[in-house]
Amino acid sequence: MARTIQSLERAAAVLRLLAGGERRLGLSDIASAIGLAKATTHGLLRTLQQEGFVEQDTASGKYQLGAELLRLGNSYLDVHELRARALVWTDDLARSSGESAYLGVLHQQGVLIVHHVFRPDDSRQVLEVGAMQPLHSTALGKVLAAFDPVAHNEVMEAGEFPAITELTVTDPAEFEKGLEETRSRGWASDLGETWEGVASIAAPILDRRRMPVGAVGITGAVERMQAGGTLHPRLVAAVRDCARSVSRDLGAGRF
Template sequence: MARNIQSLERAAAVLRLLAGGERRLGLSDISSALGLAKGTAHGILRTLQSEGFVEQDQASGRYQLGAELLRLGTTYLDVHELRARALVWTDDLARSSGESVYLGVLHQHGVLIVHHVFRPDDSRQVLEVGAMQPLHSTALGKVLAAYDPVAHSEALEGERKAFTPRTVCDAEGFEGLLDLTRSRGYASDVEETWEGVASVAAPIHDRRRMPVGAVGVTGAVERVRQADGALRPELIASVRECARSVSRDLGAGRF
Protein backbone atom coordinates (compact mmCIF):
# COMPACT_ATOMS: atom_id res chain seq x y z
CA MET A 1 0.00 0.00 0.00
CA ALA A 2 1.30 3.44 -0.96
CA ARG A 3 2.37 5.60 1.97
CA ASN A 4 1.05 9.12 2.45
CA ILE A 5 3.44 12.01 1.83
CA GLN A 6 4.04 13.61 5.22
CA SER A 7 4.76 17.08 3.90
CA LEU A 8 1.44 17.17 2.06
CA GLU A 9 -0.41 15.93 5.13
CA ARG A 10 1.19 18.71 7.20
CA ALA A 11 0.35 21.35 4.60
CA ALA A 12 -3.27 20.16 4.55
CA ALA A 13 -3.35 20.35 8.35
CA VAL A 14 -2.10 23.96 8.24
CA LEU A 15 -4.80 24.93 5.74
CA ARG A 16 -7.53 23.26 7.82
CA LEU A 17 -6.29 25.05 10.93
CA LEU A 18 -6.37 28.44 9.19
CA ALA A 19 -9.83 27.69 7.80
CA GLY A 20 -11.35 26.56 11.08
CA GLY A 21 -9.84 28.82 13.72
CA GLU A 22 -9.34 32.52 14.13
CA ARG A 23 -9.05 34.52 10.94
CA ARG A 24 -5.30 35.06 11.43
CA LEU A 25 -2.80 32.91 13.34
CA GLY A 26 0.83 33.45 14.24
CA LEU A 27 3.68 31.02 13.61
CA SER A 28 3.79 29.98 17.27
CA ASP A 29 0.03 29.35 17.28
CA ILE A 30 0.27 27.12 14.22
CA SER A 31 3.33 25.15 15.31
CA SER A 32 1.86 24.59 18.78
CA ALA A 33 -1.59 23.56 17.54
CA LEU A 34 -0.16 21.02 15.08
CA GLY A 35 2.76 19.82 17.18
CA LEU A 36 5.33 20.95 14.64
CA ALA A 37 8.72 22.51 15.15
CA LYS A 38 8.68 26.22 14.33
CA GLY A 39 11.18 25.70 11.53
CA THR A 40 9.01 23.01 9.93
CA ALA A 41 5.85 25.09 10.27
CA HIS A 42 7.61 28.14 8.83
CA GLY A 43 8.83 26.16 5.82
CA ILE A 44 5.33 24.88 5.09
CA LEU A 45 3.85 28.36 5.45
CA ARG A 46 6.53 29.88 3.21
CA THR A 47 5.79 27.32 0.49
CA LEU A 48 2.02 27.79 0.75
CA GLN A 49 2.54 31.55 0.67
CA SER A 50 4.62 31.35 -2.51
CA GLU A 51 1.79 29.43 -4.18
CA GLY A 52 -0.83 31.93 -3.03
CA PHE A 53 -2.63 29.54 -0.67
CA VAL A 54 -1.59 31.50 2.42
CA GLU A 55 -1.08 35.22 2.99
CA GLN A 56 0.92 36.95 5.73
CA ASP A 57 -0.20 40.21 7.27
CA GLN A 58 2.77 42.55 7.08
CA ALA A 59 1.90 44.48 10.21
CA SER A 60 1.30 41.57 12.59
CA GLY A 61 3.19 38.77 10.82
CA ARG A 62 0.15 36.51 11.25
CA TYR A 63 -1.12 34.15 8.57
CA GLN A 64 -4.48 33.65 6.87
CA LEU A 65 -5.87 31.75 3.88
CA GLY A 66 -4.86 33.21 0.53
CA ALA A 67 -6.78 34.29 -2.53
CA GLU A 68 -5.59 31.35 -4.65
CA LEU A 69 -7.30 28.89 -2.30
CA LEU A 70 -10.50 30.89 -2.50
CA ARG A 71 -10.27 30.95 -6.29
CA LEU A 72 -9.94 27.17 -6.45
CA GLY A 73 -12.79 26.72 -4.00
CA THR A 74 -14.99 29.14 -5.91
CA THR A 75 -14.36 27.20 -9.13
CA TYR A 76 -15.87 24.15 -7.44
CA LEU A 77 -18.69 26.06 -5.82
CA ASP A 78 -19.68 27.80 -9.06
CA VAL A 79 -20.57 24.44 -10.62
CA HIS A 80 -22.40 23.27 -7.54
CA GLU A 81 -26.04 23.04 -8.63
CA LEU A 82 -27.38 23.98 -5.23
CA ARG A 83 -25.45 27.23 -5.11
CA ALA A 84 -26.30 28.09 -8.72
CA ARG A 85 -30.01 27.55 -8.12
CA ALA A 86 -29.95 29.56 -4.90
CA LEU A 87 -28.20 32.71 -6.14
CA VAL A 88 -31.28 34.75 -7.06
CA TRP A 89 -33.38 33.60 -4.12
CA THR A 90 -30.69 34.29 -1.52
CA ASP A 91 -30.08 37.77 -2.95
CA ASP A 92 -33.83 38.45 -2.63
CA LEU A 93 -33.82 37.14 0.95
CA ALA A 94 -30.94 39.43 1.93
CA ARG A 95 -32.75 42.45 0.45
CA SER A 96 -36.09 41.66 2.08
CA SER A 97 -34.69 40.72 5.49
CA GLY A 98 -31.88 43.27 5.69
CA GLU A 99 -29.62 40.53 7.09
CA SER A 100 -26.77 38.28 5.96
CA VAL A 101 -27.80 35.08 4.20
CA TYR A 102 -25.91 31.79 4.33
CA LEU A 103 -26.27 28.60 2.30
CA GLY A 104 -24.75 25.51 3.95
CA VAL A 105 -24.24 21.81 3.25
CA LEU A 106 -23.02 18.88 5.32
CA HIS A 107 -19.24 18.42 5.12
CA GLN A 108 -16.74 16.69 7.42
CA HIS A 109 -18.94 16.61 10.54
CA GLY A 110 -19.97 20.24 10.16
CA VAL A 111 -21.71 22.78 7.97
CA LEU A 112 -19.74 24.09 4.99
CA ILE A 113 -20.81 27.58 3.89
CA VAL A 114 -21.07 27.44 0.09
CA HIS A 115 -22.70 30.83 -0.46
CA HIS A 116 -22.84 34.04 1.58
CA VAL A 117 -24.78 37.18 0.72
CA PHE A 118 -23.70 40.26 2.65
CA ARG A 119 -26.13 42.24 4.76
CA PRO A 120 -27.32 45.07 2.46
CA ASP A 121 -25.82 48.01 4.33
CA ASP A 122 -22.53 49.85 4.33
CA SER A 123 -20.97 47.95 7.26
CA ARG A 124 -17.66 46.15 6.85
CA GLN A 125 -18.22 42.41 6.41
CA VAL A 126 -16.00 39.38 5.76
CA LEU A 127 -16.90 36.79 3.11
CA GLU A 128 -17.39 33.46 4.85
CA VAL A 129 -17.63 31.14 1.85
CA GLY A 130 -15.65 28.02 2.73
CA ALA A 131 -16.03 28.53 6.50
CA MET A 132 -17.25 25.68 8.70
CA GLN A 133 -20.00 25.93 11.32
CA PRO A 134 -20.95 23.36 13.99
CA LEU A 135 -23.90 21.04 13.47
CA HIS A 136 -25.31 21.10 16.99
CA SER A 137 -25.58 24.81 17.77
CA THR A 138 -26.20 26.73 14.55
CA ALA A 139 -29.56 27.06 12.81
CA LEU A 140 -28.09 25.68 9.58
CA GLY A 141 -26.59 22.71 11.44
CA LYS A 142 -29.75 21.87 13.33
CA VAL A 143 -31.75 21.89 10.10
CA LEU A 144 -29.31 19.47 8.49
CA ALA A 145 -29.25 17.23 11.57
CA ALA A 146 -33.06 17.21 11.70
CA TYR A 147 -33.61 16.20 8.08
CA ASP A 148 -30.44 14.38 6.98
CA PRO A 149 -29.82 10.99 8.69
CA VAL A 150 -26.06 11.25 8.08
CA ALA A 151 -25.89 14.72 9.63
CA HIS A 152 -28.04 13.48 12.50
CA SER A 153 -25.60 10.66 13.27
CA GLU A 154 -22.57 12.91 13.00
CA ALA A 155 -24.11 15.51 15.30
CA LEU A 156 -24.90 12.91 17.95
CA GLU A 157 -21.58 11.09 17.72
CA GLY A 158 -19.40 14.18 17.54
CA GLU A 159 -18.35 16.58 20.28
CA ARG A 160 -21.11 19.05 21.18
CA LYS A 161 -19.11 21.94 22.55
CA ALA A 162 -20.74 24.65 24.67
CA PHE A 163 -19.98 27.91 22.86
CA THR A 164 -22.22 29.98 25.15
CA PRO A 165 -24.31 29.23 28.26
CA ARG A 166 -27.29 28.74 25.90
CA THR A 167 -25.73 25.94 23.82
CA VAL A 168 -27.68 22.66 24.16
CA CYS A 169 -25.09 19.90 24.47
CA ASP A 170 -26.83 16.89 26.05
CA ALA A 171 -28.19 14.28 23.64
CA GLU A 172 -31.75 14.32 24.96
CA GLY A 173 -32.02 18.09 24.80
CA PHE A 174 -30.49 18.15 21.33
CA GLU A 175 -32.96 15.52 20.08
CA GLY A 176 -35.74 17.70 21.45
CA LEU A 177 -34.48 20.63 19.36
CA LEU A 178 -34.45 18.43 16.24
CA ASP A 179 -38.02 17.29 16.91
CA LEU A 180 -39.05 20.93 17.25
CA THR A 181 -37.23 21.79 14.01
CA ARG A 182 -39.09 19.07 12.09
CA SER A 183 -42.45 20.03 13.56
CA ARG A 184 -42.23 23.71 12.64
CA GLY A 185 -40.08 23.45 9.49
CA TYR A 186 -37.23 25.69 10.59
CA ALA A 187 -34.46 25.94 13.18
CA SER A 188 -33.18 28.83 15.23
CA ASP A 189 -29.97 29.75 17.01
CA VAL A 190 -30.38 32.53 19.54
CA GLU A 191 -26.94 33.19 21.04
CA GLU A 192 -26.17 29.45 21.13
CA THR A 193 -23.05 29.82 19.00
CA TRP A 194 -22.12 33.52 19.22
CA GLU A 195 -23.11 36.02 21.89
CA GLY A 196 -25.41 38.71 20.52
CA VAL A 197 -26.11 36.82 17.28
CA ALA A 198 -29.30 35.02 16.20
CA SER A 199 -30.12 32.91 13.13
CA VAL A 200 -33.07 31.26 11.44
CA ALA A 201 -32.69 28.49 8.83
CA ALA A 202 -34.86 26.13 6.78
CA PRO A 203 -34.15 22.94 4.77
CA ILE A 204 -33.66 22.65 1.01
CA HIS A 205 -34.76 19.44 -0.76
CA ASP A 206 -33.97 18.07 -4.22
CA ARG A 207 -36.19 16.34 -6.79
CA ARG A 208 -36.07 13.13 -4.74
CA ARG A 209 -37.28 15.10 -1.71
CA MET A 210 -33.90 14.45 -0.10
CA PRO A 211 -32.34 17.18 2.10
CA VAL A 212 -29.38 18.70 0.25
CA GLY A 213 -28.68 21.84 2.26
CA ALA A 214 -30.03 24.65 4.39
CA VAL A 215 -30.47 28.38 3.94
CA GLY A 216 -30.68 30.92 6.72
CA VAL A 217 -30.31 34.51 7.84
CA THR A 218 -28.02 35.72 10.60
CA GLY A 219 -28.01 39.04 12.41
CA ALA A 220 -27.87 40.85 15.71
CA VAL A 221 -30.33 39.48 18.28
CA GLU A 222 -32.13 42.81 18.60
CA ARG A 223 -32.89 42.81 14.86
CA VAL A 224 -33.86 39.13 14.53
CA ARG A 225 -36.09 39.04 17.64
CA GLN A 226 -39.10 41.12 18.59
CA ALA A 227 -39.41 43.09 21.82
CA ASP A 228 -41.18 40.13 23.47
CA GLY A 229 -38.23 37.83 22.70
CA ALA A 230 -39.95 35.86 19.92
CA LEU A 231 -38.31 35.60 16.51
CA ARG A 232 -39.72 37.94 13.88
CA PRO A 233 -42.49 35.95 12.13
CA GLU A 234 -41.97 37.73 8.81
CA LEU A 235 -38.29 36.74 8.92
CA ILE A 236 -39.18 33.09 9.52
CA ALA A 237 -41.68 33.21 6.66
CA SER A 238 -39.12 34.74 4.30
CA VAL A 239 -36.49 32.11 5.12
CA ARG A 240 -38.95 29.25 4.64
CA GLU A 241 -40.18 30.70 1.35
CA CYS A 242 -36.59 31.05 0.11
CA ALA A 243 -35.92 27.40 0.99
CA ARG A 244 -39.09 26.31 -0.81
CA SER A 245 -38.19 28.35 -3.89
CA VAL A 246 -34.70 26.84 -4.14
CA SER A 247 -36.18 23.37 -3.58
CA ARG A 248 -38.69 23.91 -6.41
CA ASP A 249 -35.84 25.00 -8.70
CA LEU A 250 -34.09 21.74 -7.82
CA GLY A 251 -37.20 19.82 -8.88
CA ALA A 252 -38.71 19.10 -5.46
CA GLY A 253 -42.17 20.34 -6.51
CA ARG A 254 -44.66 21.76 -4.04
CA PHE A 255 -44.46 20.80 -0.36
Protein backbone atom coordinates in the same frame (compact mmCIF):
# COMPACT_ATOMS: atom_id res chain seq x y z
CA MET B 1 -0.05 3.82 8.65
CA ALA B 2 0.30 4.97 5.03
CA ARG B 3 3.37 7.06 4.23
CA THR B 4 2.87 10.66 3.21
CA ILE B 5 4.76 12.69 0.62
CA GLN B 6 6.96 15.16 2.49
CA SER B 7 7.16 17.74 -0.29
CA LEU B 8 3.36 17.94 -0.48
CA GLU B 9 3.10 18.30 3.30
CA ARG B 10 5.58 21.17 3.18
CA ALA B 11 3.76 22.86 0.30
CA ALA B 12 0.50 22.56 2.22
CA ALA B 13 2.17 24.12 5.25
CA VAL B 14 3.26 27.09 3.13
CA LEU B 15 -0.26 27.59 1.75
CA ARG B 16 -1.86 27.39 5.20
CA LEU B 17 0.65 29.91 6.52
CA LEU B 18 -0.10 32.37 3.72
CA ALA B 19 -3.84 31.84 4.21
CA GLY B 20 -3.69 33.10 7.78
CA GLY B 21 -2.19 36.05 9.56
CA GLU B 22 -0.48 38.70 7.44
CA ARG B 23 -1.47 38.88 3.81
CA ARG B 24 2.13 38.87 2.55
CA LEU B 25 5.23 37.22 4.01
CA GLY B 26 8.91 37.27 3.11
CA LEU B 27 11.08 34.23 2.47
CA SER B 28 12.76 34.40 5.88
CA ASP B 29 9.43 34.65 7.70
CA ILE B 30 7.99 31.67 5.84
CA ALA B 31 11.11 29.54 6.33
CA SER B 32 11.20 30.32 10.03
CA ALA B 33 7.49 29.63 10.52
CA ILE B 34 7.53 26.19 8.88
CA GLY B 35 10.96 25.23 10.20
CA LEU B 36 12.81 24.77 6.91
CA ALA B 37 16.01 26.13 5.44
CA LYS B 38 15.68 29.17 3.20
CA ALA B 39 16.91 27.25 0.16
CA THR B 40 14.31 24.50 0.63
CA THR B 41 11.56 27.03 1.27
CA HIS B 42 12.56 29.03 -1.80
CA GLY B 43 12.29 25.90 -3.92
CA LEU B 44 8.79 25.24 -2.63
CA LEU B 45 7.73 28.82 -3.27
CA ARG B 46 9.12 28.78 -6.81
CA THR B 47 7.18 25.61 -7.63
CA LEU B 48 3.98 26.96 -6.11
CA GLN B 49 4.49 30.21 -7.98
CA GLN B 50 4.92 28.40 -11.30
CA GLU B 51 1.63 26.57 -10.70
CA GLY B 52 -0.17 29.80 -9.81
CA PHE B 53 -0.80 28.91 -6.18
CA VAL B 54 1.54 31.62 -4.90
CA GLU B 55 2.35 35.09 -6.21
CA GLN B 56 5.36 37.30 -5.43
CA ASP B 57 5.02 41.04 -5.07
CA THR B 58 7.56 42.65 -7.39
CA ALA B 59 8.15 45.65 -5.14
CA SER B 60 8.61 43.98 -1.76
CA GLY B 61 9.57 40.47 -2.85
CA LYS B 62 7.03 39.06 -0.41
CA TYR B 63 4.71 36.16 -1.19
CA GLN B 64 0.94 35.81 -1.08
CA LEU B 65 -1.68 33.31 -2.21
CA GLY B 66 -2.21 33.12 -5.98
CA ALA B 67 -5.30 33.34 -8.15
CA GLU B 68 -5.21 29.63 -9.01
CA LEU B 69 -6.31 28.79 -5.48
CA LEU B 70 -9.33 31.05 -5.86
CA ARG B 71 -10.22 29.35 -9.13
CA LEU B 72 -9.97 25.90 -7.55
CA GLY B 73 -11.97 27.02 -4.54
CA ASN B 74 -14.75 28.43 -6.67
CA SER B 75 -14.70 25.28 -8.79
CA TYR B 76 -15.22 23.20 -5.64
CA LEU B 77 -18.12 25.32 -4.50
CA ASP B 78 -19.68 25.48 -7.95
CA VAL B 79 -19.92 21.69 -8.17
CA HIS B 80 -22.86 22.17 -5.87
CA GLU B 81 -25.83 22.80 -8.11
CA LEU B 82 -27.35 23.98 -4.87
CA ARG B 83 -25.12 27.03 -4.71
CA ALA B 84 -25.67 27.95 -8.34
CA ARG B 85 -29.43 27.70 -7.97
CA ALA B 86 -29.48 29.66 -4.71
CA LEU B 87 -27.48 32.73 -5.75
CA VAL B 88 -30.41 34.92 -6.77
CA TRP B 89 -32.73 33.72 -4.02
CA THR B 90 -30.22 34.33 -1.22
CA ASP B 91 -29.56 37.83 -2.59
CA ASP B 92 -33.32 38.46 -2.38
CA LEU B 93 -33.42 36.99 1.14
CA ALA B 94 -30.70 39.32 2.42
CA ARG B 95 -32.39 42.30 0.79
CA SER B 96 -35.89 41.52 2.09
CA SER B 97 -34.81 40.56 5.62
CA GLY B 98 -32.10 43.18 6.03
CA GLU B 99 -29.80 40.49 7.49
CA SER B 100 -26.89 38.33 6.36
CA ALA B 101 -27.94 35.24 4.39
CA TYR B 102 -26.06 31.94 4.46
CA LEU B 103 -26.17 28.70 2.52
CA GLY B 104 -24.73 25.64 4.26
CA VAL B 105 -24.15 21.95 3.55
CA LEU B 106 -23.08 18.99 5.68
CA HIS B 107 -19.31 18.53 5.70
CA GLN B 108 -17.04 16.67 8.13
CA GLN B 109 -19.42 16.67 11.10
CA GLY B 110 -20.23 20.34 10.67
CA VAL B 111 -21.87 22.89 8.41
CA LEU B 112 -19.76 24.22 5.54
CA ILE B 113 -20.79 27.71 4.44
CA VAL B 114 -20.83 27.63 0.62
CA HIS B 115 -22.45 31.02 0.03
CA HIS B 116 -22.75 34.19 2.09
CA VAL B 117 -24.59 37.39 1.23
CA PHE B 118 -23.69 40.43 3.32
CA ARG B 119 -26.27 42.32 5.33
CA PRO B 120 -27.38 45.20 3.07
CA ASP B 121 -26.01 48.09 5.11
CA ASP B 122 -22.73 49.95 5.41
CA SER B 123 -21.39 47.96 8.37
CA ARG B 124 -18.03 46.22 8.22
CA GLN B 125 -18.48 42.51 7.49
CA VAL B 126 -16.25 39.52 6.81
CA LEU B 127 -16.97 36.98 4.07
CA GLU B 128 -17.54 33.58 5.67
CA VAL B 129 -17.57 31.32 2.62
CA GLY B 130 -15.57 28.22 3.52
CA ALA B 131 -16.14 28.63 7.26
CA MET B 132 -17.36 25.70 9.33
CA GLN B 133 -20.22 25.97 11.83
CA PRO B 134 -21.27 23.41 14.46
CA LEU B 135 -24.24 21.13 13.84
CA HIS B 136 -25.56 21.18 17.38
CA SER B 137 -25.91 24.91 18.05
CA THR B 138 -26.55 26.77 14.79
CA ALA B 139 -29.88 27.08 13.01
CA LEU B 140 -28.31 25.73 9.81
CA GLY B 141 -26.88 22.76 11.71
CA LYS B 142 -30.14 21.97 13.48
CA VAL B 143 -32.02 21.98 10.19
CA LEU B 144 -29.55 19.55 8.66
CA ALA B 145 -29.61 17.32 11.75
CA ALA B 146 -33.42 17.33 11.75
CA PHE B 147 -34.02 16.54 8.07
CA ASP B 148 -30.87 14.75 6.90
CA PRO B 149 -30.39 11.26 8.43
CA VAL B 150 -26.64 11.39 7.72
CA ALA B 151 -26.28 14.72 9.52
CA HIS B 152 -28.38 13.39 12.39
CA ASN B 153 -26.10 10.38 12.77
CA GLU B 154 -23.01 12.59 12.60
CA VAL B 155 -24.13 14.84 15.44
CA MET B 156 -25.54 12.09 17.64
CA GLU B 157 -22.62 9.69 17.18
CA ALA B 158 -20.19 12.43 18.12
CA GLY B 159 -21.60 12.06 21.62
CA GLU B 160 -20.51 15.54 22.63
CA PHE B 161 -22.48 18.77 22.68
CA PRO B 162 -19.91 21.34 23.80
CA ALA B 163 -21.20 24.51 25.41
CA ILE B 164 -20.25 27.41 23.16
CA THR B 165 -22.29 29.96 25.14
CA GLU B 166 -24.39 29.71 28.29
CA LEU B 167 -27.45 29.04 26.10
CA THR B 168 -26.04 26.15 24.08
CA VAL B 169 -28.08 22.96 24.44
CA THR B 170 -25.68 20.27 25.69
CA ASP B 171 -28.11 17.50 26.69
CA PRO B 172 -28.68 14.96 23.85
CA ALA B 173 -32.27 14.29 24.89
CA GLU B 174 -33.12 17.99 24.92
CA PHE B 175 -31.37 18.43 21.58
CA GLU B 176 -33.39 15.56 20.06
CA LYS B 177 -36.58 17.15 21.36
CA GLY B 178 -35.61 20.36 19.61
CA LEU B 179 -35.09 18.47 16.36
CA GLU B 180 -38.61 17.07 16.60
CA GLU B 181 -39.94 20.61 16.89
CA THR B 182 -37.84 21.65 13.90
CA ARG B 183 -39.29 18.83 11.80
CA SER B 184 -42.86 19.67 12.78
CA ARG B 185 -42.64 23.40 12.04
CA GLY B 186 -40.18 23.19 9.13
CA TRP B 187 -37.50 25.58 10.38
CA ALA B 188 -34.91 25.98 13.14
CA SER B 189 -33.62 28.84 15.23
CA ASP B 190 -30.54 29.71 17.25
CA LEU B 191 -30.97 32.39 19.92
CA GLY B 192 -27.55 33.11 21.36
CA GLU B 193 -26.52 29.45 21.36
CA THR B 194 -23.49 29.98 19.12
CA TRP B 195 -22.73 33.69 19.39
CA GLU B 196 -23.91 35.82 22.30
CA GLY B 197 -26.52 38.35 21.25
CA VAL B 198 -26.91 36.81 17.80
CA ALA B 199 -29.96 35.00 16.45
CA SER B 200 -30.41 32.81 13.38
CA ILE B 201 -33.26 31.24 11.43
CA ALA B 202 -32.83 28.44 8.88
CA ALA B 203 -34.92 26.13 6.70
CA PRO B 204 -34.10 22.98 4.68
CA ILE B 205 -33.53 22.83 0.92
CA LEU B 206 -34.74 19.70 -0.91
CA ASP B 207 -33.76 18.26 -4.26
CA ARG B 208 -35.84 16.54 -6.95
CA ARG B 209 -35.98 13.41 -4.80
CA ARG B 210 -37.25 15.61 -1.97
CA MET B 211 -34.09 14.79 -0.04
CA PRO B 212 -32.36 17.49 2.05
CA VAL B 213 -29.25 18.80 0.31
CA GLY B 214 -28.55 21.88 2.39
CA ALA B 215 -30.01 24.68 4.43
CA VAL B 216 -30.47 28.41 4.02
CA GLY B 217 -30.76 30.95 6.78
CA ILE B 218 -30.25 34.46 8.07
CA THR B 219 -28.25 35.73 11.04
CA GLY B 220 -28.44 39.02 12.88
CA ALA B 221 -28.56 40.76 16.24
CA VAL B 222 -31.20 39.38 18.60
CA GLU B 223 -32.79 42.79 19.07
CA ARG B 224 -33.40 43.07 15.32
CA MET B 225 -34.49 39.48 14.81
CA GLN B 226 -37.10 39.27 17.53
CA ALA B 227 -39.56 41.28 19.57
CA GLY B 228 -41.03 40.33 22.92
CA GLY B 229 -38.98 37.16 23.02
CA THR B 230 -40.40 35.89 19.70
CA LEU B 231 -38.73 35.80 16.31
CA HIS B 232 -40.38 38.10 13.79
CA PRO B 233 -42.84 36.00 11.73
CA ARG B 234 -41.93 37.93 8.56
CA LEU B 235 -38.29 36.83 8.93
CA VAL B 236 -39.30 33.20 9.42
CA ALA B 237 -41.56 33.46 6.37
CA ALA B 238 -38.77 35.04 4.30
CA VAL B 239 -36.35 32.21 5.11
CA ARG B 240 -38.93 29.51 4.38
CA ASP B 241 -39.95 31.17 1.11
CA CYS B 242 -36.29 31.27 0.04
CA ALA B 243 -35.83 27.58 0.90
CA ARG B 244 -38.95 26.68 -1.08
CA SER B 245 -37.81 28.71 -4.09
CA VAL B 246 -34.38 27.07 -4.20
CA SER B 247 -35.95 23.65 -3.70
CA ARG B 248 -38.33 24.23 -6.60
CA ASP B 249 -35.40 25.23 -8.80
CA LEU B 250 -33.72 21.96 -7.82
CA GLY B 251 -36.81 20.04 -8.96
CA ALA B 252 -38.51 19.40 -5.64
CA GLY B 253 -41.84 20.70 -6.96
CA ARG B 254 -44.41 22.47 -4.84
CA PHE B 255 -44.50 21.92 -1.10
